[in-house]
Amino acid sequence: MLKNDLYLKALAGDPVPRPPVWMMRQAGRYLPSYLRLQEKYDFFTRCETPELVAEITCLPIDEIGPDAAILFSDILVVPRALGQPVEMKSGVGPVLDNPIRTPQQAMAMRPVDASQALGYVMDGIRATSERLDNRVPLIGFSGAPWTLLCYMVEGRGSKDFSTAKAFCYQHPEAAKHVLKLLTDVIIDYLNAQIEAGVHAVQVFDSWAGLLGPEDFSSFCLPYLQRITEEVRGAPVVLFAKGAWYALELLSWRTRAAALSLDWTVTPEYARQAAGLDITLQGNFDPSKLLAPVGAIRQQVRQMIDRFGKDRYIVNLGHGILPNVPVAHARAFVDEVRGWSK
Numbered sequence: 048m049l050k051n052d053l054y055l056k057a058l059a060g061d062p063v064p065r066p067p068v069w070m071m072r073q074a075g076r077y078l079p080s081y082l083r084l085q086e087k088y089d090f091f092t093r094c095e096t097p098e099l100v101a102e103i104t105c106l107p108i109d110e111i112g113p114d115a116a117i118l119f120s121d122i123l124v125v126p127r128a129l130g131q132p133v134e135m136k137s138g139v140g141p142v143l144d145n146p147i148r149t150p151q152q153a154m155a156m157r158p159v160d161a162s163q164a165l166g167y168v169m170d171g172i173r174a175t176s177e178r179l180d181n182r183v184p185l186i187g188f189s190g191a192p193w194t195l196l197c198y199m200v201e202g203r204g205s206k207d208f209s210t211a212k213a214f215c216y217q218h219p220e221a222a223k224h225v226l227k228l229l230t231d232v233i234i235d236y237l238n239a240q241i242e243a244g245v246h247a248v249q250v251f252d253s254w255a256g257l258l259g260p261e262d263f264s265s266f267c268l269p270y271l272q273r274i275t276e277e278v279r280g281a282p283v284v285l286f287a288k289g290a291w292y293a294l295e296l297l298s299w300r301t302r303a304a305a306l307s308l309d310w311t312v313t314p315e316y317a318r319q320a321a322g323l324d325i326t327l328q329g330n331f332d333p334s335k336l337l338a339p340v341g342a343i344r345q346q347v348r349q350m351i352d353r354f355g356k357d358r359y360i361v362n363l364g365h366g367i368l369p370n371v372p373v374a375h376a377r378a379f380v381d382e383v384r385g386w387s388k
């Protein structure tokens with residue numbers, strides 16, 4: 048039995064004494080204890096070694112105290128499993144081999160058995176569950192098809208992913224072949240994570256906002272719909288960053304338990320667009336964790352007052368920044384833990 052099930056209660060829409068809190072990318076680069084491990088092991092060694100996955104996933108639980116843990120891994124393990132080696136270059140970010148640049152390359156792609164090819168993630172989940180010892184729920188995750196396609200075509204991070212977008216506009220059939228293949232693999236991957244013990248899964252569509260509403264409906268929505276329909280046994284949270292215009296569609300046309308919000312929408316707008324039957328998560332501007340602690344605490348209280356305590360999960364609007372002082376992250380979480388009406 049979980050000792051703290053606030054996060055799962057909020058996802059189910061059950062009333063809670065206070066909203067749960069966790070931070071996107073909470074296991075990463077702002078924690079000195081993480082940076083020490085970063086010096087010792089390269090990135091994918093950290094992702095592939097169950098004991099390291101368990102240790103890193105639990106760092107913020109021990110040091111900061113959020114109400115959920117997110118598995119230490121990366122969205123780019125999926126392109127890697129599909130045969131595109133990925134290198135994490137310091138100061139540059141991810142660089143992928145053999146980017147998809149022709150329709151022939153796209154059509155030649157074949158799916159893999161995710162539970163086998165990504166078996167090390169499932170081993171990491173089992174090791175993490177043991178170490179967490181039911182203190183808080185464990186969140187599994189995947190990149191969304193669109194966001195993974197962005198990296199697989201562009202070959203690296205980008206501000207506009209214009210090579211990836213050009214590929215979709217020039218070769219929509221080939222792009223959709225890749226999106227469908229990714230969707231199949233992601234569904235198997237998330238189901239395998241659930242079987243291995245995660246309590247909920249989050250789908251990161253970090254680059255959804257690069258598309259306008261029509262292209263979102265063609266390159267993102269159908270695949271997100273299928274994921275929420277075919278992932279079984281745990282709630283699915285969708286984070287379509289920047290796609291504020293799609294909140295209504297995502298709420299009504301998918302089976303997501305929750306929508307994660309970036310900081311460009313007000314609580315009132317998000318609630319009105321999404322309706323009352325879905326949980327909302329977010330949406331503190333990650334840069335505001337650089338404000339003085341007193342201001343952070345005050346704005347967190349205001350955010351909860353505006354979203355309301357139920358059907359709400361306190362989080363950032365995107366990943367925590369590397370230059371956030373640990374004390375500020377702690378103040379953010381603390382303020383929520385001490386909240387009462």
Ligand code: 1CP
Pocket residue numbers: 071072073074075076085090117118119120121122123135140141188203204205251253365366
């Ligand atoms: O060596 C390092 O520590 C590199 C930094 C790092 C870390 C800590 C990367 C490289 N990935 C991760 C872990 C990670 N990535 C987690 C684990 C949980 C946690 O840290 O708490 C998660 C959930 C992710 C998800 C992820 N990776 C996303 C989606 C969320 C988001 O931030 O939008 C994306 C887009 C990535 C790609 C990626 N991996 C790493 C970097 C620097 C990037 C972004 C590159 C870019 O800007 O395009």
